[in-house]
Amino acid sequence: MAYTMVDLCWKLSVCFFCYQVVLGRVKKEGHYVAAVYEHESILSPNPTVLVDRQSALELMGRNLDIYEEQVVAAARQGAQIIVFPEDGIHGFNFTRSSIYPYLDFVLHSRSVKWNPCREPYLFNDTEVLQRLSCMALKNKIFLVANLGTKQPCEYTDPHCPTDGRYQFNTNVAFNDDGMLVATYRKHNLYFEYAFDTPPEPDYEVFDTPFAGKFGMFTCFDILFFEPAVNLIRRYNVKQVVYPTAWMNQLPLLSAVEFQQAFATAFKVNILAANIHHPTLGMTGSGIYTPVKSFIYHNMEGHGGKLIVAEIPVITIDYENNLESNKRFRENLHHSCKTFTSTSLDDQVCFKEGEETAGRASEKGKEQLLPLFYAEMMYDNFTLVPVWGRKGELQVCANTLCCYLNYRRAVLTDELYALGVFDGLHTVHGTYYVQACALVKCGGLSFSTCGQEVTDATALIDFQLWGNMSTPYIFPLLLTSGITLDFADDMGWKNNHYYISKNRTSSGLLTAALYGRWYEKD
Template sequence: MAYTMMDLCWKLFVCIFCYQVVSGRVKRHGHYVAAVYEHESILSPNPAALVDRRSALELMGRNLDIYEQQVVDAARQGAQIIVFPEDGIHGFNFTRSSIYPYLDFVLHSQSVKWNPCREPYLFNDTEVLQRLSCMALKNKIFLVANLGTKEPCDHADPRCPSDGRYQFNTNVAFSDDGMLVATYRKHNLYFEYAFDTPPEPDYKFFDTPFAGKFGMFTCFDILFFEPAVNLIRQYNLKQVVYPTAWMNQLPLLSAVEFQQAFATAFNVNVLAANIHHPTLGMTGSGIYTPVKSFIYHNMESYGGKLIVAEIPVITTDYETNLESNERFGENLHHSCKPFTSVSLDDQVCFKEREDTPGRASEEGNELLPPIFYAEMMYDNFTFVPVWGQKGKLHVCANTLCCYLTYRRDVLTDELYALGVFDGLHTVHGTYYVQACALVKCGGLSFNTCGQEVTDATALIDFQLWGNMSTPYIFPLLLTSGITLDFADHMGWKNNYYFISKNRTSSGLLTAALYGRWYEKD
């Protein structure tokens, strides 16, 4: 049969179109479809009890049954990769001994190529890995999950525990043919006494045909330089998979709030899967790009949630918010230069002042608002109240000064405050924080500032900036109902980092610059 050129072109078009349609979803060029699952895990009623391997596999199998359903559903929606949360298969609150029956053996070396679904006979105690591998293979999807793993060690190894084995909190990644392509052992454990810290940070990533390399780390790791920041910068990664079991802490460390801030700060896509246990404050998952987020946060109801979204592949290496050369420019601590706000008519003056509570302002016609102190995130913040319809404020602590210009169209019966903290955080982890934060207070008295608040009505135009000493600044913008907003502009201007917004999308809960000064941890 003879074909005209038009016939051949049409067949080629149909072929290309069919190739791009996956289960009814047409993928745009330069995009991929990702899925994350927030899992309400089935937990052991007594995690400290000693059980046999068979009982452990039975409990884990119930969670894996749910995983399998979600993989099928995600694949039907065209997902090319799916991420599951930390502790989702076995749960938590184990002792070192009681978790042992729940641990799979995993060969951490990448020199051995292994497909657990097709080669289950190679290693013992790999039942969980086999099921995960088969899910990936049967559904032709990349799959990332978290489980407990074990590795024997020799007593000649000075780090080898007395029981002769290492136990790790481990992420595993499988390709769409079921091949184990990466393993990552969590480095920054959060009171996880059942697990060991690996001797060196793992820098682990895996390659995909649809979005290039994906980096991998877990939960508490996101707050530290090793391995999260070093991994991204050293290997120039633009996609991150992030299993977590995160307990929300307002106003600065809600799960979705910080996950978005990380994606924005590093100009990466983040696929974050959290556990869903509202009574423990655990919820908040999402698929994040630097400019858009698809999130789930639900403290009211139970059950899991699958998020599927099409997002662009990030390939550009343009300058991120962390890397501006202006950061290292002229020191302005003792000078004043105008900086025109993008959201307010007034000009902002970057200048540190020595005003004290009750002292007349520089204009001499008004008293400055009082300075007060309140605990926020277990840290002693220095605050000034944000009064009136508009104004300019500043507050300092140690070497950090924070500045705010603001305007609200309608005055509401809500107290806001501008807070600063520059010091070592020592509760539930030790790490150095520099923070400038505009927060809604829990009530109308000063001692309620810093409390956890979930609802607000005030719509505020603002610009917030500070003379941060670290280049690692995470911009937080949280609105009523634990929803997210994006700043209009942010970045470095001389020695100051700023964030600005012309009217929040809903009532403002938190607008903050959360700086991590890693060298001072």
């Protein structure tokens, strides 16, 4: 049978399409495929001992071998960008001098156009950058990784350390041709004495053909205005890459919990790669949109985990669709029917430093509940117990009052409490927090409220709100087994921020409004 040229072209097109489908490379319009890898890094047995450069390269090479395997695997699944965790290549717990052999030399990406894979001898001490660049080039994928870097400085520089060099905790981004397109130096170091804080915050973005502009920051940065919030505001960033080495702290700051809260609060996508060392409390990676997540949290198993997911590009149209989505409107109506209290519309103001006893009401009867104090997240929370099948509660501290309407389908042998904190957090960092938190306690005594809990059975319908003084509110909703759920509705009403949920997917661990009052840090 004779084929015309049109027939042949059509058949070849169909074959090519089928081939792309098999490889997972056909993507929905307005979507892209992202990958993050939670890496169980190979660590130096003696990080404080000084070694030579070759020994350092051998250790880092073992981690880079794993990276390369994961890049190949991600590319085969159609990933267009992959993110690796903080400290994944060199490890941690170094001194300033002992980390030096592990550092690559890198110039700020704005000052030089450089493809380390194609131009490997342009600078000395760039072996790690070369390998990362070649991974991106060979697999035609954007790649983001974290490494230690060094940069000599002059003594005339007032910020120059006494040893004549800067040492930075650095993220690097390569495009799918291996070109170094962005470098970011971590600004908020977390007891990282081997590294320097850059003199000024970096605001680093890079462009991609599939999702537009990406911004990046690292780990502890996510809790502060500079550079994370300012980057998103100043550059209108809607896609974020986020290497981290996060130690989970329940009930309010587990990795996946806060990563999702950040994505929801700022309506951004976050590609978050965490390190995997469960004995140190380090796990929790994911690909997050404002309304959906693909996560990995495993405190038991060993080995790394590759997550690949197709997600929508965040655009103005996408944001508008979120706001007008019919499901959200229906949930709002349902919430208003379920919670009939008028307390959102009729509030009382309290003076600075004043605390009020907890109040509960049911069927028009109001009773005072015992007010108690417990340490949560190293902060002294004021709490009231959540008793009975349903009720309305309030608890106040300083200028913040928190309110809760709740209903349980079945009473379980579990103690919950509503807590409030309005003050300066001073342990493992200093920053001002306003928090309203509904938490499951570790036992049946008040003293266990605020403890780390990972499992729950109680299904609680709730509406939680507070007269927050900051616009930066991170909604937390964590369920049994360290899984995530999403609120039916949230937002501002009558100068109060609220979150509501009916029918959680599993037992409730934490529902909270975590406010950051950056100006009071």
